Amino acid sequence: MNDSIVGTPLDYGLIIGYFVVVLGFGALFARFTKSTKDFFFGGQRFSWWLIAFSCVATTVGSYSFYKYSSKAFSYGLSSSMTYLNDWFWMPLWAFGWLPIIYFMRITSIPEYFEKRFDRPSRTMATVILLIYMVGYIGINLLTLGKCLNVLLGWPVFGAAALVAAVTGVYVMAGGQTSVIMTDLLQGMLLLVAGFVLLFLGFSALGDGKGLLAGASNFWHLLPPGHRLPFAGFNRPADFNSVGIFWQDAFGNGVAFYFLNQGLIMRFLSARSVREGRKAMFFILLVLMPLAAVAVSNAGWIGKALAVTGLIHTPADLDDVFVVVADALCRPGVFGLVLAALTAALMSTADTLINAVSAVAVNDIYRPYIKPGRSDKHYLSVSRWVSIGTAALGLSLVPVFGQFGSIYVAHGTFTAAVTPPMAIALLFGVFWNRFTPRAALWTMLGGSLAVGLSFIWPQLITPFAHGTPMFAHGDFSQPSYKAYTYIRALYALVVSAAIGIVVTFFTRPKERDEIKGLTWNTVKDAMRIFKGSEPNLDEGREVRARPVFFEQTEPGQADLVQVDPIAMKSMSARSGDLVHVRDSRRWLGGLRSVHARLGEPAAEPGTCRIPLELAVSGSLQKSRRLLIEKMI
Numbered sequence: 001m002n003d004s005i006v007g008t009p010l011d012y013g014l015i016i017g018y019f020v021v022v023l024g025f026g027a028l029f030a031r032f033t034k035s036t037k038d039f040f041f042g043g044q045r046f047s048w049w050l051i052a053f054s055c056v057a058t059t060v061g062s063y064s065f066y067k068y069s070s071k072a073f074s075y076g077l078s079s080s081m082t083y084l085n086d087w088f089w090m091p092l093w094a095f096g097w098l099p100i101i102y103f104m105r106i107t108s109i110p111e112y113f114e115k116r117f118d119r120p121s122r123t124m125a126t127v128i129l130l131i132y133m134v135g136y137i138g139i140n141l142l143t144l145g146k147c148l149n150v151l152l153g154w155p156v157f158g159a160a161a162l163v164a165a166v167t168g169v170y171v172m173a174g175g176q177t178s179v180i181m182t183d184l185l186q187g188m189l190l191l192v193a194g195f196v197l198l199f200l201g202f203s204a205l206g207d208g209k210g211l212l213a214g215a216s217n218f219w220h221l222l223p224p225g226h227r228l229p230f231a232g233f234n235r236p237a238d239f240n241s242v243g244i245f246w247q248d249a250f251g252n253g254v255a256f257y258f259l260n261q262g263l264i265m266r267f268l269s270a271r272s273v274r275e276g277r278k279a280m281f282f283i284l285l286v287l288m289p290l291a292a293v294a295v296s297n298a299g300w301i302g303k304a305l306a307v308t309g310l311i312h313t314p315a316d317l318d319d320v321f322v323v324v325a326d327a328l329c330r331p332g333v334f335g336l337v338l339a340a341l342t343a344a345l346m347s348t349a350d351t352l353i354n355a356v357s358a359v360a361v362n363d364i365y366r367p368y369i370k371p372g373r374s375d376k377h378y379l380s381v382s383r384w385v386s387i388g389t390a391a392l393g394l395s396l397v398p399v400f401g402q403f404g405s406i407y408v409a410h411g412t413f414t415a416a417v418t419p420p421m422a423i424a425l426l427f428g429v430f431w432n433r434f435t436p437r438a439a440l441w442t443m444l445g446g447s448l449a450v451g452l453s454f455i456w457p458q459l460i461t462p463f464a465h466g467t468p469m470f471a472h473g474d475f476s477q478p479s480y481k482a483y484t485y486i487r488a489l490y491a492l493v494v495s496a497a498i499g500i501v502v503t504f505f506t507r508p509k510e511r512d513e514i515k516g517l518t519w520n521t522v523k524d525a526m527r528i529f530k531g532s533e534p535n536l537d538e539g540r541e542v543r544a545r546p547v548f549f550e551q552t553e554p555g556q557a558d559l560v561q562v563d564p565i566a567m568k569s570m571s572a573r574s575g576d577l578v579h580v581r582d583s584r585r586w587l588g589g590l591r592s593v594h595a596r597l598g599e600p601a602a603e604p605g606t607c608r609i610p611l612e613l614a615v616s617g618s619l620q621k622s623r624r625l626l627i628e629k630m631i
Contacts, residue, residue, distance in 0.1 A: 014335030019166055045581070045617070046269050048278035050588035055266055055279065056187040056287045064295040065194075066143050067407035069321035072299025073306075073313075075239050076226025079299060082244055083292035086253035090284055093257050094277045096429055096519035101264060102273050103525035104516050109261055109425075110363040116428045116517045117436035117509075124443045126363045128421045130356060133261060134389065135413050137352045138396030143406055145397060147338070150322045160397045164390040191287075193337045194294025200328040201301030204310065221304035237468040238408060243485030247415045251488035255418035258425055261355035271579045271589050272630050298324040318405050356389040357382045403481070411484050416454070419491035420446025427499050430519050436509065438502035446495030453490060457482035460490045526631055530577055534631040539571030541628040543583060544607035546621055551610035559598040561608040562627060567600045570629040574599050577630040580609065582623050593617025594630075 072079035106112045109129055114122035145160030199211065205221070206214025219227070231241045256263065270276040302324040305311045311327045314320060325337045361382045370377070403409035424442040427434040453459045457469060460483045469475070469482045483490075516525030526534040544562060551557050560580060562570075572578070574597055581592030593613055602608045607625055619625065 008331040008334075010331045011335030011338060014332065015339050018339040044269060044594065045271050045579075045589040045592040046275075047585070047588040048270065048275040048282065051266060051270050051276065051279040052282045052287060053187045055263065055283055056191065056291055064291075065190075065298070065321050066146070066318050067405065067410060068292075068296045069299040069302070069324070070317040070405060071239055071407055072296040073302050073317060073320045074299075075231055076222060076228065076300065076303070077296075078228055078231040078239075078241075079296045080292040081230060081241070082248040082252075083288055083295075085245065085249040086257070087284060088249075089253050089257055090280065092430070092519075094280055096522070097258055098267060098276050098280075099273050099522045100429065100517060100519070100525055102268060102270075102276065103522070103529035105529065106264075106268075108359050108362050109259055109264065110359060112517070113424075113428070113439065116514060117439040121424070121436055121439045121443070122363065124440055125421060125424070126359060128417065128443060128447065129259065129261060129359055132255065132259070132414075132417045132421075133352050133356050133359070134392050135396060135400075135417065137356070137389065137393030139400050139406065139410050139413065140352075141393055142397045142400045142409070146318060146406070147322060150319050156401065157394075157397055161394055164394045189336075189339065191290055191294050193339070194291075194297065196333070197325060197328060197337055198293065198297040198301065200333075201297065201305070201324070204328055205301075205304055205308070218301065218304045221307045222300070223303070223307075226300070226303060234465050234467040237471040238405075238484060240467055240485070242465045243467055243488075246489035246492065247411055247485035247487075251419045251422060251492060252414045254422035254426060255414060258429075259418065259421060261359055262352045265355055265358060271581075271592065271594075272628075301328075353386050353389045353393075357385040360385045360389075408481075408484055412481070412487075415485055415488035415491065416450050419488055420444075420450070420495040423492060423495040423499055427496075427503075428518070431503075432511070432514065432518050432520070433503060433508050434499065435503050435506040437506040438499045441502045442495050442499035445498040446491055449494040450487065450491045453483075453487055454480045460487055463490045463493060465489075530575075530631050532575060535571070535573055535576050535629065536631065537571035539629050540569055541626050542566040542569050544602075544605055544625050544627060546614065546619060546623070546625050547602065547606045547608045548611045548614050548621055549608060551612060556598070557610055558594075558596050558613060559610070560595040560613070560627070561598045561602045562600060563602050563604045563606070564600040565604065566602075566607075566627070567597070570627065572597055572629045579628045579630055580607065580617065580619070581626050581628075582619065583626050584623070591618045591620065591623075593619065597629075 068079050068082075100106070101112065104112075104115070106115070110122045110126040113125040141160040141164055142156070144163045145156035145158075148154050148159035148162075149156045202211045202214030202218060204214070205217045206212075207217070231239050231244065234240050234242050267276045267279065270279060298321045302311060302320050305324065305327065306313050311323060314323050322338075325334055329337055361378055365381055365385075366373075366378060370381075400406075400409040400413070403412060420443045423446065424439045427442070428439060449459075457479050461469070464483060464486050467483065467486050470477050471484075511521075515521050516528050523534070542562065544566060560578065567573070570576075570578075576597045578595050578597055579589075579592060580595050581587075581589050584591075593616055595609070595613060607627055609619065614621075
C-alpha cells in the first residue's frame with residue numbers, strides 16, 4: 001500500500017462535495033444572523049437536543065480521530081480514558097457555572113473575570129484565553145493538513161490553509177447560528193462514520209461468518225495489555241494514567257467545560273438554563289461514550305488487522321485512522337469516512353473561530369478601541385476577525401508540527417496554557433473569599449512557573465509520580481518535550497498555592513459586589529436576570545395561535561399577552577420571562593424569541609405579539625406557537 005496517496009476520484013469527489021454542502025448549509029442559516037447577539041449566541045433560542053448534537057461535533061475534533069486512533073493502536077481500550085474520566089465536573093458545571101454565566105448575561109470568560117475580580121484580571125484572562133483558543137485552532141488545522149497530505153500528497157501547510165479558508169468563510173457569514181446548524185449535520189455524520197468503520201472492521205475480522213464472529217475474533221486478536229480499561233499508572237512516558245488524569249480529566253476538563261469560550265457560547269445559545277442542563281447530561285451519559293468508541297475504534301480494529309497481516313503498521317502512527325479506513329472501505333464509503341474527519345475538524349475549528357471573534361470584539365475592540373459604535377459596526381468587525389483568526393491559527397501549524405504526534409502536541413499545549421486560569425476561575429466561582437489580587441497573581445505567577453518548567457523541567461520532578469522525564473529515556477531531546485502530561489499537576493499545584501497565599505494577605509470584595517457571580521448566590525443572579533423576584537413555580541408550556549399587532553406603547557416592545565387560562569397553566573404572572581417559539585419541535589427553536597408576559601388580555605387560545613418582536617424571532621403568522629415560562 002502506498003502511504004502517500006490513497007483513495008479514488010469518487011472519494012475525493014465526495015470530500016469536495018462535502019465542503020460545498022457545508023458552505024451552502026452555513027450560508028442558508030446565515031439569514032438568521034441579524035445582530036451580534038445572533039452572531040455570537042444564536043439569539044439564545046435553541047433546544048437541548050440541538051445543542052447536544054452540535055456539541056458532539058465541537059468536542060470531537062479531527063485531532064480526536066487522529067490522536068485517539070494512534071493511541072488506541074498502541075495501547076488498546078485505555079485510549080478512551082480521556083473521553084470518560086471528567087464526569088465529576090458535571091454537578092459543579094450544571095448547578096454552579098452554567099446558571100452564573102447565563103443569568104448574569106456573561107458574554108465572554110474575560111468579562112466574568114472583570115465582574116468577579118477587576119480589570120487587570122480580565123486583561124490577563126483575555127491573553128491566556130486567546131492563546132488557548134488560537135492554539136487549539138492550529139492543532140486542528142495541522143491534523144487535517146496531515147490527513148490531506150496522506151490522501152493527496154499535498155503539503156501539510158497548503159492543505160491546512162484550504163480548510164482554514166473554507167471554515168473562516170462560513171463562520172464569517174453566519175456566526176453561531178451557522179456554526180450550530182452545520183455542527184448538527186457534522187456531529188451526526190462523524191458518529192455514523194465512526195460506527196460504520198467499527199462494523200466494517202468486525203465484518204472483515206469475521207471472515208464471512210458475521211459480525212458476532214468478527215467481534216469475538218477482534219477481542220482475541222488484541223494483545224492482553226490492549227484489553228485493559230486503564231493505561232499503566234506512570235508508564236510509559238507518553239501515555240500513563242496519572243499523567244492523563246491530571247492533564248485531561250483535571251486540567252483540560254476545567255479548561256474545556258469552564259474556560260472554552262466556544263463551548264460556553266454554545267450553551268449560552270440554549271433557550272434556558274434547564275435546556276442547557278438537559279443538553280449536558282445527554283452529552284455526558286449518551287453521546288460522549290458513543291464518541292469515545294467512534295474516534296478510537298480505528299486504532300483498536302487496526303491493531304487486530306495488523307496482527308492478522310491485513311494491514312501494515314504505518315511509519316507515522318498518526319496515519320492509522322486513514323490507513324484503516326482505506327483498508328476497510330470501498331470507494332465512496334472511504335470518501336464518507338474522510339468527510340466525517342473533515343466534519344470533525346471544521347466543527348471544532350468553526351466554534352473556536354467564532355469564540356475568538358467574540359473575545360476579540362467584546363473584550364478588546366468594543367471597550368478599548370471603538371467604544372459606543374452601533375451593533376451593525378461590531379457585527380461587521382466580528383466577521384472580519386473570524387477570517388483573521390483562521391489565518392492566525394494557520395500560522396501555528398509549523399510550531400505544533402515539531403512534536404512527535406498530534407496527541408503529544410495537544411497534551412503539551414493544554415497542560416502548559418490552561419491550569420493557572422483554570423484555578424483562578426474555580427476559586428472565583430466556589431470560594432467567596434478569593435480576592436482580585438489573588439486571581440491576577442494566580443494567572444501571572446502560574447504562567448511564569450509553567451514557562452520556567454520548559455527551561456528547567458527538574459521543577460516538575462517532585463510532582464511526577466515516577467513518570468519518566470523523556471519518552472524512551474532519551475535525554476538528548478529538547479527540554480520543552482519533557483514531562484508531556486504531568487506538567488499540568490505541577491502548574492495546578494503552584495497556581496493554587498499562589499492563589500491561597502495571596503488571598504489571605506489581600507482584601508476580598510464585599511458580598512454585595514459578587515452577587516450572582518459565585519455558586520451560592522445563583523438566586524441573586526436569577527433576580528438580576530429577570531429584574532424582579534424569580535417565579536420558580538412549575539408550570540407547563542401552552543399552545544396558542546399568534547396574533548401580530550403594531551406596537552405603539554413605549555417600553556412594551558417585548559411584551560406578549562395570553563389569556564388567563566394559559567397564564568394559569570404556565571403558573572405564570574405578569575412580568576415573567578417566557579420563550580415563544582414555532583410549534584414545530586424539529587426546528588429546535590430556530591424560529592423563536594424571548595419575551596415578557598403582559599397582563600392577560602388575549603382571546604382564548606391566542607398570543608398577542610408585537611410585529612417587530614415576531615419578525616426578530618422569524619415567527620410566522622400561519623404557524624401555531626408554544627409559549628414556555630422561564631422564570
